[in-house]
Amino acid sequence: MYRPRTVAVVALAAVALSLAGCSSIKKSGPSSANPPGGSSTASAGGSTTPAVSGTVTVFAAASLTGTFKTLAKQFEAAHPGVSVKLNFGASSTLAQQIDQGAPADVFASASPKNMQQVIDAGGASASTNFVKNILEIAVPPSNPGHITALADLAKSGIKIALCQPQVPCGVVAARVFSNAKITVKPVTLEQDVKSTLTKVELNEVDAGMVYVTDVRAAGSKVKGIPIPANLNASTEYPIAALRKAGNSAGAQAFVAYVLSPAGQAVLTAAGFEQP
Amino acid sequence: MVGFAFLLLPLIALLVRAPWRGLSKVLSDSQVLTALRLSLECASAATVASLVLGVPLAWVLARARFPGLALLRALVTLPLVLPPVVGGVALLLAFGRNGVLGRYLDSWFGVTLPFTTPGVIVAETFVAMPFLIVTVEGALRSSDLGLEEAAATLGASRLTVYRRVTLPLIGPSLLAGSVLCWARALGEFGATITFAGNYPGTTQTMPLAVYNKLETDPQAAVALSLVLLVVAVAVLAALRGRWLRGGATP
Numbered sequence: 001m002y003r004p005r006t007v008a009v010v011a012l013a014a015v016a017l018s019l020a021g022c023s024s025i026k027k028s029g030p031s032s033a034n035p036p037g038g039s040s041t042a043s044a045g046g047s048t049t050p051a052v053s054g055t056v057t058v059f060a061a062a063s064l065t066g067t068f069k070t071l072a073k074q075f076e077a078a079h080p081g082v083s084v085k086l087n088f089g090a091s092s093t094l095a096q097q098i099d100q101g102a103p104a105d106v107f108a109s110a111s112p113k114n115m116q117q118v119i120d121a122g123g124a125s126a127s128t129n130f131v132k133n134i135l136e137i138a139v140p141p142s143n144p145g146h147i148t149a150l151a152d153l154a155k156s157g158i159k160i161a162l163c164q165p166q167v168p169c170g171v172v173a174a175r176v177f178s179n180a181k182i183t184v185k186p187v188t189l190e191q192d193v194k195s196t197l198t199k200v201e202l203n204e205v206d207a208g209m210v211y212v213t214d215v216r217a218a219g220s221k222v223k224g225i226p227i228p229a230n231l232n233a234s235t236e237y238p239i240a241a242l243r244k245a246g247n248s249a250g251a252q253a254f255v256a257y258v259l260s261p262a263g264q265a266v267l268t269a270a271g272f273e274q275p
Numbered sequence: 276m277v278g279f280a281f282l283l284l285p286l287i288a289l290l291v292r293a294p295w296r297g298l299s300k301v302l303s304d305s306q307v308l309t310a311l312r313l314s315l316e317c318a319s320a321a322t323v324a325s326l327v328l329g330v331p332l333a334w335v336l337a338r339a340r341f342p343g344l345a346l347l348r349a350l351v352t353l354p355l356v357l358p359p360v361v362g363g364v365a366l367l368l369a370f371g372r373n374g375v376l377g378r379y380l381d382s383w384f385g386v387t388l389p390f391t392t393p394g395v396i397v398a399e400t401f402v403a404m405p406f407l408i409v410t411v412e413g414a415l416r417s418s419d420l421g422l423e424e425a426a427a428t429l430g431a432s433r434l435t436v437y438r439r440v441t442l443p444l445i446g447p448s449l450l451a452g453s454v455l456c457w458a459r460a461l462g463e464f465g466a467t468i469t470f471a472g473n474y475p476g477t478t479q480t481m482p483l484a485v486y487n488k489l490e491t492d493p494q495a496a497v498a499l500s501l502v503l504l505v506v507a508v509a510v511l512a513a514l515r516g517r518w519l520r521g522g523a524t525p
Binding site: 096161164166186189199204205 | 371387390474475477478479491
């Protein structure tokens with residue numbers, strides 16, 4: 001009597017279940033880093049169809065979000081008719097996506113290691129280091145953990161967000177901790193540096209290890225606590241035009257623009273150092 | 276037929292590319308075992324929480340008559356169609372350290388949910404409970420109210436009616452709903468990583484571990500996916516058996 005109805009309801013729920021599954025898979029794909037890139041594409045008025053002539057697709061480390069949006073706009077202004085499509089994420093994620101055949105023309109990595117992965121897989125022949133970045137401790141403006149120095153991160157009861165150990169910002173943070181001979185137990189390992197920073201901005205953690213450029217870009221939303229130079233560690237950022245680029249000329253031109261004095265000026269102004 | 280191939284091919288690819296030889300090594304990895312144990316525990320806890328909170332709600336939705344009921348029903352099923360990541364953001368704004376309710380949890384009780392195992396359970400319950408509610412509510416609405424009334428007129432107390440009439444009537448749906456809810460909780464990714472973060476041992480469940488391993492050790496990611504696939508098939512098998520039996524005893 002009630003059974004067909006029950007089955008129908010369960011079937012409906014099962015459909016919804018698979019739908020819900022879809023959306024979480026979508027999240028785990030390249031689109032996890034898409035909102036910034038997507039919005040910049042929209043503002044540039046570019047078409048969303050990938051890699052025909054006129055569109056340069058750039059995969060860039062999350063820490064390059066602000067600067068590469070600026071660079072893309074300037075590049076578009078300098079080359080009328082060309083639009084730059086940006087995709088930001090952890091360099092380790094992006095390298096893996098490129099190796100799996102993601103349609104990228106340019107890769108800008110926050111670590112030579114992830115660039116090497118792409119080169120080893122035949123995705124690029126050579127790369128050029130274009131900037132260098134160092135770390136800083138980011139705390140919420142109210143500094144709930146009363147953190148004033150690196151050693152405070154080792155205290156118990158302090159909530160710390162770090163990048164995952166395979167993500168460049170996680171690698172560099174581990175080197176800083178080893179330089180300072182402290183052991184830090186984080187509460188979460190985030191996918192990329194921007195999501196680490198977000199946890200600090202939301203005041204959900206007491207501190208996060210991010211790049212100096214992220215602290216500067218966040219403005220008043222976080223407070224930066226510098227790390228002494230003798231304990232700090234840095235990472236170099238390589239950039240390469242990819243071998244399978246659908247828009248090879250565009251890729252070369254964008255790389256050249258990033259390396260040009262105008263491009264370097266944008267990066268330096270954001271706090272990046274010369275490599 | 277194309278649709279069938281489309282649905283099945285990725286699963287077959289998973290089986291074909293699975294590192295069968297290295298499987299035992301991957302599955303004995305302590306981080307993997309931790310993630311698996313955490314997943315099973317959290318999904319089960321989320322199912323219990325859903326039963327406790329969801330069944331009374333399903334009863335209200337099925338039996339109560341008051342203005343705004345349709346709206347309430349729509350709101351209850353919202354997490355079914357809401358992207359889980361959005362759910363995670365919403366949870367953060369509600370129960371986070373700065374959240375609408377979370378700030379009082381923190382300052383009054385010293386309880387903070389994000390980045391804790393209970394946080395994972397909260398995220399999973401939020402996403403999975405509607406599956407249970409929808410299933411149970413459907414069963415309650417279609418079950419014969421006359422039977423309950425007959426029992427009551429024959430002198431059965433409300434508790435007896437509930438225990439001897441209502442529960443057996445909706446029993447199969449209750450179980451099916453619980454299994455669906457559990458399976459959804461087990462696969463939860465978006466809300467968990469957004470609200471509870473990602474740390475091995477406390478909040479890194481299997482789907483998070485799969486995502487993480489795909490970058491560092493793709494073989495292990497495939498092996499872990501295989502485990503979740505086996506669980507999913509087992510769930511389907513269990514549900515099917517229950518439906519058949521449910522049909523045999525109307």
